[in-house]
Amino acid sequence: MATPNRTHALPGAFADLLPPRFGLREVLDAREASIVAVLVVMATALSIAYPQFRTLDNVNNILLAVAQVAIVGVGMTMVIITGGIDVSVGSALSVCAVVVGMRLQDGAGVLEAIVVAIAVGTAIGLVNGLLIGLGRVHSIIITFGMLNILRVVSFKLTGGKWLSGVPNTVNYFGSGTLLKLPFAWWIAMAMAAVAWYYMRRRPTGRHLYALGGNPETARLAGVGVLKRTIFVYTITGTLVGVASLVFVGGAGSVIQTAQVGIGFELDVIAAVVIGGTSILGGKGSVIGTLLGAILVGTIRNALVVVNVNSLYSNLILGCLILLTVALDLLRRRGRLA
Amino acid sequence: MLLSLRGIDKHYFGVHALRGVDFDVREGEVHALVGENGAGKSTLIKIIAGAEQPDVGEIVVEGEQVTIHSTQDAFRLGVATVYQEPQIFPDLSVTENVFLGRELRDRFGNVERGDQRRRVRELLSSLHLDPGLAGRRMGDLSLAEQQLVLICKALAQEARLIIYDEPSAILTQREADTLFGVIRRLQERGVATIYISHRLEEVFEIADRVTIMKDGQVVATQLRSQLTVGQVVELMAGRKLHAGVAREAHEQEQVMLSVRGLSRPGHFEDVSFDVHRGEIVGFFGLIGSGATDIALALFGIEPAEQGTVELNGSRVSIGKPSEAVEHGIALLPKDRKTQGLFLPLTVADNIAAGNYPLLSRLRTLILRTQERNLAKRLMKALAVKAPGATTKVGNLSGGNQQKVLLARQLVGRPKVVILDEPTRGVDVQAKEEIHRLIFELADGGTAVIVISSELPEAVRLADRLIVVRSGRIHSEYARGEAETAAILQASIGGGDGAGGNGDS
Numbered sequence: 001m002a003t004p005n006r007t008h009a010l011p012g013a014f015a016d017l018l019p020p021r022f023g024l025r026e027v028l029d030a031r032e033a034s035i036v037a038v039l040v041v042m043a044t045a046l047s048i049a050y051p052q053f054r055t056l057d058n059v060n061n062i063l064l065a066v067a068q069v070a071i072v073g074v075g076m077t078m079v080i081i082t083g084g085i086d087v088s089v090g091s092a093l094s095v096c097a098v099v100v101g102m103r104l105q106d107g108a109g110v111l112e113a114i115v116v117a118i119a120v121g122t123a124i125g126l127v128n129g130l131l132i133g134l135g136r137v138h139s140i141i142i143t144f145g146m147l148n149i150l151r152v153v154s155f156k157l158t159g160g161k162w163l164s165g166v167p168n169t170v171n172y173f174g175s176g177t178l179l180k181l182p183f184a185w186w187i188a189m190a191m192a193a194v195a196w197y198y199m200r201r202r203p204t205g206r207h208l209y210a211l212g213g214n215p216e217t218a219r220l221a222g223v224g225v226l227k228r229t230i231f232v233y234t235i236t237g238t239l240v241g242v243a244s245l246v247f248v249g250g251a252g253s254v255i256q257t258a259q260v261g262i263g264f265e266l267d268v269i270a271a272v273v274i275g276g277t278s279i280l281g282g283k284g285s286v287i288g289t290l291l292g293a294i295l296v297g298t299i300r301n302a303l304v305v306v307n308v309n310s311l312y313s314n315l316i317l318g319c320l321i322l323l324t325v326a327l328d329l330l331r332r333r334g335r336l337a
Numbered sequence: 338m339l340l341s342l343r344g345i346d347k348h349y350f351g352v353h354a355l356r357g358v359d360f361d362v363r364e365g366e367v368h369a370l371v372g373e374n375g376a377g378k379s380t381l382i383k384i385i386a387g388a389e390q391p392d393v394g395e396i397v398v399e400g401e402q403v404t405i406h407s408t409q410d411a412f413r414l415g416v417a418t419v420y421q422e423p424q425i426f427p428d429l430s431v432t433e434n435v436f437l438g439r440e441l442r443d444r445f446g447n448v449e450r451g452d453q454r455r456r457v458r459e460l461l462s463s464l465h466l467d468p469g470l471a472g473r474r475m476g477d478l479s480l481a482e483q484q485l486v487l488i489c490k491a492l493a494q495e496a497r498l499i500i501y502d503e504p505s506a507i508l509t510q511r512e513a514d515t516l517f518g519v520i521r522r523l524q525e526r527g528v529a530t531i532y533i534s535h536r537l538e539e540v541f542e543i544a545d546r547v548t549i550m551k552d553g554q555v556v557a558t559q560l561r562s563q564l565t566v567g568q569v570v571e572l573m574a575g576r577k578l579h580a581g582v583a584r585e586a587h588e589q590e591q592v593m594l595s596v597r598g599l600s601r602p603g604h605f606e607d608v609s610f611d612v613h614r615g616e617i618v619g620f621f622g623l624i625g626s627g628a629t630d631i632a633l634a635l636f637g638i639e640p641a642e643q644g645t646v647e648l649n650g651s652r653v654s655i656g657k658p659s660e661a662v663e664h665g666i667a668l669l670p671k672d673r674k675t676q677g678l679f680l681p682l683t684v685a686d687n688i689a690a691g692n693y694p695l696l697s698r699l700r701t702l703i704l705r706t707q708e709r710n711l712a713k714r715l716m717k718a719l720a721v722k723a724p725g726a727t728t729k730v731g732n733l734s735g736g737n738q739q740k741v742l743l744a745r746q747l748v749g750r751p752k753v754v755i756l757d758e759p760t761r762g763v764d765v766q767a768k769e770e771i772h773r774l775i776f777e778l779a780d781g782g783t784a785v786i787v788i789s790s791e792l793p794e795a796v797r798l799a800d801r802l803i804v805v806r807s808g809r810i811h812s813e814y815a816r817g818e819a820e821t822a823a824i825l826q827a828s829i830g831g832g833d834g835a836g837g838n839g840d841s
Contacts, residue, residue: 201447203440206429210437213426220388220408220424221438283428 031276066297067184068243075236083212083281084139090264091150096244118241125237129230163255174249212281345394372550387411417491423483427476481512593784599644604630605808619799627808636668667746680731685712715744736767
């Protein structure tokens with residue numbers, strides 16, 4: 001396979017540039033296509049061997065299981081594209097869920113639950129964004145701190161006790177269906193659609209890529225670095241709030257405070273990274289993240305269907321993450337060489 | 338007059354970087370800016386580009402006094418800068434790189450991808466470049482192509498003045514020619530150019546006027562036609578360049594390093610030579626000749642696959658750099674910024690790095706005072722110009738950075754010092770001083786190997802000059818034995834029957 005003429009490709013040499021190629025690199029670049037391919041192969045094989053896999057119920061199980069991951073993944077994609085990361089989303093989810101649960105216990109309606117969830121999530125995201133943007137501290141430090149602080153907050157809110165007797169006011173978010181698909185999944189797709197439009201067509205959306213690609217050059221080019229930074233963490237917080245409604249809606253009447261959102265951030269980051277967003281920033285898409293989330297869910301589900309210990313789903317997921325990150329790095333190093 | 342600067346003063350890290358500078362640019366002219374490193378060229382450019390603000394002085398653009406607070410302000414005034422290392426977004430397309438921050442929008446505020454692409458294709462065509470570049474990923478282009486894209490970016494912003502900061506330093510001759518073609522085409526359209534370069538031949542090829550800076554001041558601004566290269570060098574240095582300290586042909590003492598049949602297939606073959614105590618052996622070859630690879634092999638970075646190395650009479654095997662250091666071999670790497678220095682650390686830290694076993698008690702406790710004292714002694718010996726041992730290396734000029742790196746190599750009193758392009762990117766005066774240091778080093782009994790792709794330097798430094806061509810030792814000359822033209826001929830090939838048969 002020919003590699004692009006990188007060293008002496010000047011005008012005279014442009015004439016002999018090769019037409020578009022479909023080699024290994026192009027396949028690696030078209031991450032969405034490869035995820036779809038993996039999904040199709042997996043689904044076909046499983047459907048033939050295990051007919052129960054093919055049912056709409058099972059598909060909805062998968063989608064419902066990963067809806068929260070997909071919703072928050074949309075925000076996380078933006079964060080990672082700007083070259084940052086947010087590891088506090090799991091703890092943030094638990095704070096939102098606990099606050100919403102407590103309001104519901106006090107008899108709040110659907111509208112109030114939605115407002116409270118989004119307000120709390122957005123506030124947490126805003127704090128992350130302000131600390132990272134104004135403090136110019138690396139996002140992993142700030143959000144790691146927040147991960148721990150928020151965990152204590154959610155514990156203190158309930159005095160360490162489980163919430164029980166939560167009314168089923170927002171159950172539609174967790175288990176309702178619309179046009180045969182889970183309502184939560186429609187939310188995820190709607191969020192992704194808005195984000196997709198924003199990141200492809202709006203100037204400030206394109207700036208997120210610039211920010212992750214080369215922050216200093218982006219600043220010199222007139223990108224509002226501080227505004228974009230605060231924005232991506234805030235919107236991630238907002239989406240955590242939305243996801244918390246899905247969580248509370250699916251949790252039933254008991255919320256096990258200490259268990260909410262444990263390891264959630266890892267699933268979200270896994271979906272984003274497997275979906276082809278470069279952990280180094282500057283590259284990625286929310287479509288990839290949705291597909292990444294489905295792939296994560298399908299693998300988990302498949303192992304249940306095949307009746308393999310769920311421990312192995314973590315093994316497979318871990319290998320998949322290492323593989324994608326390795327491919328990404330290999331591709332970059334190949335280009336730098 | 339497109340741009341005029343009057344009485345610009347600027348202080349920087351306690352240094353008076355610019356003193357009352359007057360500078361102007363006419364519409365459509367190519368104005369070269371030359372001077373040694375540290376003369377103030379970069380600071381002046383930063384002020385015009387809006388990256389720095391002057392302490393005192395005024396800037397006038399087309400008759401109107403302006404203040405340039407940011408690079409955005411400079412863009413609005415039609416001033417764009419193309420830096421040596423292109424500032425790009427590797428994962429975005431060429432088109433997006435051109436328009437980033439100043440996107441074309443439709444009436445809903447969305448990015449007009451189609452219009453942007455058409456505009457970039459037009460710009461590329463107008464510079465006689467391939468419009469097909471518009472859709473490529475920026476990171477896939479060569480550095481030269483990236484620079485050209487950034488010129489398109491400047492044009493898309495309707496720049497009337499484009500500043501080039503040593504653009505050719507990273508380009509091949511052919512690429513530089515393309516760049517010059519583009520600059521001339523822009524000139525025809527009335528776009529003015531400020532061109533900074535160390536290469537005077539280039540300046541004389543492209544410039545209409547030349548401004549020479551020294552010590553933060555403008556020494557002269559003249560039409561190119563009224564200047565000669567010799568005059569420019571004289572004005573830059575502020576004194577006549579003496580032809581260099583003559584060094585006595587060296588008496589051959591004991592052999593310090595003896596290399597036999599060293600090979601690394603694909604890089605160099607069957608390389609044999611000796612270096613004596615107190616001798617300077619020069620390796621000269623064009624880029625890609627393998628001279629640098631030989632140095633890397635001797636230092637264990639890319640070990641040779643065959644051959645023997647004897648140090649002081651006993652055979653040694655060097656598989657990695659730490660072994661080379663243990664045997665008393667030091668290397669001054671070619672690329673000081675990425676391979677040698679820790680720019681955010683202090684001079685003392687940089688000198689001490691890698692020498693901790695010598696500077697510590699029981700190989701455990703690092704003695705800061707000892708570290709500082711050593712740094713101070715070496716800074717004095719090597720005439721490093723820095724406020725103190727705790728100055729950050731990143732704030733020093735290229736020549737002084739190189740001296741710091743050299744100082745580090747000398748801490749362990751090496752028996753053999755390998756210098757790979759020791760004066761690359763340093764100014765004339767620092768070069769002089771580094772040459773003097775190399776002579777002193779040899780006079781002190783060290784065996785010195787200098788690799789240089791700059792022939793005058795190689796000829797001047799080497800007691801014995803070895804010409805490397807296509808990975809083999811082509812010929813060898815004692816000091817003063819051959820004309821530089823003959824040596825150049827030997828390295829390039831052709832001419833007097835030297836069809837690559839490997840000996841002289």
